[in-house]
Every structure is written in C-alpha cells, then in structure tokens.
Amino acid sequence: MQLRRSNNNGINSKKIHFGESPNDVLFMRLAFHTMRKFVTIFSFFKSRKNFSSSLHRNSPRYSNQLHPNFRNLTQKCDLLLPPLSSHRFFSDIAGNPSTLNRNLLQDQGIDFPGGRVEFVPEMKFISESVKERIPCYRVLDDNGQPLVGHNFVQVSKEVAVKMYTDMVTLRSMDTIFYEAQRQGRISFYVTTIGEEAINIASAAALSMNDVVFPQYREAGVLLWRGFTLQEFANQLFSNKYDNGKGRQMPAHYGSKKHNYFTIASTIATQISHAVGAAYSLKMDKKDACAVTYFGDGGSSEGDFHAALNFAAVTESPVIFICRNNGWAISTPISDQFRSDGVVVKGQSYGVRSIRVDGNDALAIYSAVQAARQMSITEERPILIEALTYRVGHHSTSDDSTKYRPASEIEWWRVARDPVARFRKWLENNGWWNDLAESELINNLRQQLLHTIQVAESVEKPPLEEAFRDVYDVPPSNLREQEEWLKEIVKEQPQEYPANISV
Incomplete structure (x- = not known):
C-alpha cells in the first residue's frame, strides 16, 4: 500500500512505503477501524427498497464524478453512494495530465465547486x-383577453369551469x-380575497399524489382537493368532527387524506419541511413532488434560505410558491429587501425560478404545471414568485387601513380582481353566463349558512382528548392531571363551554 505526500505546491513528490516504522501498524489499525464505520453508514442507503437501481456505484451519473482512488475503494468495499448528483470538484489540479498544462490552466482560472472560474486583472464588484x-x-390582460403571442397550457372546459366555481366558492x-x-x-x-387564482389554479396543476405544505392562506388548495364545506366549518368551530380534534387555531386546516399537511402559525417552518419530504419522494422514486406556499414575509426568515440551499444541493423535487402580496402584515416589501423581489433569490442558490402574474389563473396554471414536470423529471427545485395583492386584512385581528391607504386596496379589488378576470375569459369562450353565476352564488350562500348551523350544534371533543396523542401509554402523572381537570370542570361548570363532554 502506498500513499503520496504532497509538497506545498500540491504536487505529488514522494512515495511512502508502509512497514518502514513502528507507527505503521497503529496507522493501519486506525484506518481499518475508520473504514468499518464508513461501510456501516453507507450500508443504510443500500438497504432502502428500490434505492440502488439508479444510484448504484456503477451508474455513470455518479461514478464519473468520483476521484479514481475513491471509485476503486467503493467498488472493493461494495459501497453505495448517497443520493447527491451535482458535480463535485476535489481540487483545481485533479485530473490535469501534466505539470505544464496544469500551470497554464491555473494562470487562466480555477476549478472550484460549481464550475470553472476565470481569472481577470480588473477589480470589479x-x-x-x-x-x-x-x-x-402573463397570459390574460386585466379584461380577460389573451395577450398577443401568448404561450400557455390549454385548459379544458371542465377544468376551467371547476377552477372558476372553486374560486367563487373560496x-x-x-x-x-x-x-x-x-x-x-x-x-x-x-381570508384569501385577491389571491384566489394562486390557490385554485396552482392546485389544479398538481397531482393528488403531490404533498402540500401550506401557510395559512391556502384554503383553496384544500378545497380543490375535495375538502368539503362542512369539514371547513367543523375545523373553524373546533367540534368533535374536526380533524385536529379542536386543538388548532381556526383556519389552520390539515388532512392526511388529501396530502395536505397541517398549517402552522409559525412563519416559514413549512418550507424546510417540504424539502425534506421532497428528498424522501426522490429516494423512493415516487412520481410526485412536494409543494410549499409562503408569503413575501416568509422569504425574510432563515428557514427560506436554508430550504432553498438544501433543495438545490440535494436536487429535490420541490416547488416553492411565494405569494408576494406586497405586505407581511403591516410591513411593506420595500422594508423587507432591496433585491428585485423574491425571484432573484433563487438563482443565487442554484434554483430555477420564474415570476408570474398571481392574479392570472391561466398563467399560474401553466407555470405550476411546467414547474411540476421539470421538478420531477429533472429532479430539481423550482421557485415561483407570484405577484398579487392581499385585498383583505391580514386576519380578523388586523385592520389594514391603519397602515395602507383604502384607495390602494380598492384599486386592486376592482382593477386587478383575479376572479372577475377569469370569468371574462370563460364568458368569451361561451363557458359561463349571468344565470350560472346567480345560481352558483345563491347555492353557495345556502350551503355555507347550513354548514355553520351544523358545525355550531355539534359538541366539542371530549375533555379526555386533550390528554391523548401525547404518550402511547399515559404515565401516572398525566392520568392524575386528567382526573384533576375533570373535577374542576364539575365544580365550576359555568367557567367552561356547556357542550364539552366530561
């Protein structure tokens, strides 16, 4: 066995023959022990079902990127490489045939992770x-007319009408x-007023197998996937039929059946969760991607930057959809970043990106469908920045007229309404009319009022449910707390809702 010692210039100059000193035995034992750990770690990847078919050591996608010594080592030890397919560079001199050529190349540039960087004499920031x-x-103008030279994915009448009715329902x-x-x-x-196109059109472009990690303004995505109006009402009233057992804030939906992960109030945490799920989908070779939604305020969180970088490095099939609606509660985008919005941040992390008119349903549908295709087939993350406007208040706890002019809100509500724009396009195609609109509005109001009456009359989850899903077998102290709480409710019933079962 031989190693090569390098001089200060990084050029191999002297061979070291083992067996020439007493320390060789100690060194070999240490190397052998390290290799055993190395084999154990990588054996995990090999044990995954169907994992080695495309990530095997003999795959050209991986083997050509390995240093020859390391490639031989993996073949001898029968190792499986982890799923990282981006190009790796070991040093600026690796693979150069001669010292002369190497020196010439070093004078011109350097091979560095990410590609070759050329040297220039000019100092330029x-x-x-x-x-x-x-x-x-953009595909449609504000009047619902297709732009000249438009390029978009054709939508059937059935899908287009469902998109519109769901936008009106939302x-x-x-x-x-x-x-x-x-x-x-x-x-x-x-509310989602003013952002209906992003919700419904993006959901229409996805597959039900795609996993969704929403923020708190994506109720429309869940609506498109089949969540009923009654299920929405049950969650809002936190009754015993609520999927979350009444433990979440209202409007924080979740449904395992619909591949819609539960909403969290904390800003941007779902972005990194989506990348992890996408990485898992890639390893399991699923024909699906992960999709996460967030606002412009979410892009100011560290989670956003860490997630984009991790997704790019691991080449995970995830779509980042940023609803840039101009306001992070009361903070305008001018106070959040100096860059050209959010879309430019993707390129700095090596993520393919596009900016889309968020109030144009056809543009959103086309962009998301194209992004999904690229994300899955090419195994890459995609960033979509959708420019829109939050017409409603941030929430029922907010009065947005305190920090933005009412005239601005009214202009976006009338001139850039995504629902009205898409309706005009449907009418121009002969797929919608005033009678259909009137029937839809009346039916929806009756259905929604009925769901509220039903949800309001259903009792709350039993009190003991507050102690479930914490431990598999509840410990004694938790059981004591449960009994103690029941006694308090019985002693002071006036302090607790009457429809709670004790």
Missing part, C-alpha cells in the same frame, strides 16, 4: 441590483366565515 427587473409571465367562504367571526361565533379567521 458585482452590482447590488440588476439594471432591468425580471419580467412577469370567496364566498371568506365572506360568510368572516361575518361569523365578527358575530362572535368563531374566534379567528384568515
């Missing part, structure tokens, strides 16, 4: 911003449930 802003992809939900909160019947609500 990169500008803090580009001269021209990234354009925004807006009707917001109107009725917002009123219910103002009446004191539910404690909290978040």
